[in-house]
Amino acid sequence: MIDLEERIRTYPVTRRAFIQGTSLAGVAAFLAACGGGSSPQPSEGGIEGPLNFANWPAYIDLTEDETSSPTLTDFEAKYEIEVNYKEDIQTNEDFYATLAPLLGSNLDSGWDMVVLTDYMAARVVRAGWIEKIDAVGTPTAHANVRDELKGLDWDPNMDYHFPWQSGATGVGYNVVSTGRDLTKIEDLFDPAFKGKVTLLSGYPDTFPLIGLMLKGKGEISNFPADMTFDDAQKVHDYLKPFVDSGHIRKFTGNEYLQDFGSGDTWVAFVWSGDLASSGGEDDRFVYPEEGSIIWTDNMLIPKGAKHKAAAEAMIDFVYDVANAARLAAWIYYISPVKGVAEEIAKSDPDLAANELLFPGPEITAQMYAQPALEDAEDLKWADLAADLEGA
């Protein structure tokens, strides 16, 4: 389903020029890839390209005319290799489904670098589908990664992953359509928004957020990371009537950006930086009163990647403080790189105070990790989510 929606990027959405921007970036990257051909090109540093890089929409910086990305252009110039940058990931689950049959059979996935959220990154690392990152090739990354991102139990020494960005899941809305500012998760269920609400597909974002709301009402006692299957069942039972009545129009991946652009969605669960970087001027993101979900998306090199050195070069490149600051300033996500706050404060003090890039203590106190489930449990939750999604 999402796989199809993803292709919408290449049609011009009305009204919101910003969204066209994201699609143009994809087109530009595609054209860049075509222009150079795809044969291996040895460069001075002995790094071969092109770098086949799969990432999420609205996750790369763009030039003013939104036809190319300074980060990618500079990288290409520095290493003299092409970057085949594709905004092919709309949800973790869908992208995993495209990788699993190949990596599971020891075949090349065609990607040199992919970006997956913690729980999915942990799953593919445990499955042994990820190449070890060469520490010699990535000194900047090892030096600059923020300390609190180190020491995760699934990869304590950063052998297999480096964070791309962190972000939050919260409530996005179009202030003109809703006619008021929203502050909490419960606002999604205002009858005035019937048919204009979308949630995120799968359980990892939607279920913990609704869980936080139900916890506020005293119906669930656990925080998201400790939610049980019973809690998930309660979330399902709470949402079901809203799905049946058509209040919740759809479950989406990253393509909610298009629906905000066309006005078909007024209120939705969204990822924190997207609307700021790629939404319209009336689209807002709010950290809900009940709390928000914090996650980190990670760069991974799939097993058998043909241009592993190029991927390592990219990891090191985006951990350069200046490069990281430029990237974060455009995409409005939380950078994993030390010193980005100071770097941004030098040039743009307003941005340094932006809660999307640098959430304050009262917001971070209310940020909760996603549930980390074992395989069997994961399938049961996914089944609950599938039941809500109708397929």
Add this chain to the structure above:
Amino acid sequence: MRKSLRSRSAIPYLLMAPGLLWLIVFFVLPNVQMISFSLSEGTLRTGFTTPPEVWNFDNYIGGLGRFSDNFRNSIVYGGLATILCFLIGYPLAYSIAFRGGRWKSLLLFLVIAPFFTSFLIRTISWKIILGNDGPLLALLRDGLGVVPANFSILGTPLAVVGGLTYQFLPFMVLPLYISLEKIDRRLIEAAQDLYAGPWRRGGTITGAIFGGFLLVALQVGLGYASVTGEDPTLAAAVAGALIGALGGGLVGRYLVSQSFVRVTFPLSLPGVFAASILTFIPAIGDYVNASLLGGPKTQMVGNVIQGRFLQQNDYPIAAALAFILMAAILVAIAVYARLLGTEELTGGTA
């Protein structure tokens, strides 16, 4: 002599060989694999246990039970789309075949023209047409003010059926056109010479019955998840039946002649059969329209199969559902062929 005869008798098999090989490699083998999957247990992540270790027929029974709503959606939407395609396509094909004159080729080209863009682009353009900023809502909501500000067409059965009807219309028109085009005009002239005039009384009654029935069918089909958010009421059904009957009656009385009913339509039946099969089969298995234009309540069985294969990696259930769908379509076609009894299908000459 003998030798050359024998080699000649081998020629048909040689000619068939590439096609047969193709079918074996790309149809038979995958289907054997799928049957094996449909009786297996497990998922991609946990690994599969396949026959002969396990014969898990519960995939079929459980799948049919759990996804009965999706099967119902497929049958209802596919059926409605086929009927709507027929109602739009038959007059269109008829006009092109009988009144097209020197514009025939151009008109046919226009019917196929949308096919020069991709299926996805066409569906997405419907998303724009029916969307919040689209022309339809601009008229209904902003122009006439008959629907509230948060009214959506996207996500309703109407959007899905509309999309399906649009997508598969050429599949209906082309076979109909071919069967209408080859009708011998002298038969119609002969019928008219033999006093086949306007079809007044019969047309009014038949048209009224069909029209009333159709509008109620549309209401029930589209109404159970309901465009307006309200459950369909008896009063609405009666009103629909009356409106349909009136429209159908008028069409039957003034637009249909006896020569059409007795000569043209029966002669075009093989085309009607082929066209409805060609429309119904892809429509019932479609998932793109429901995915892009529909909502959680309008997902068809194709969406379940796609989701189970590509999102949950639950191959056994997906394969079982695919076979159930295949069987259902085959049964439906067999029944339909029996009812319509077209000679082309039973081996006679048209």
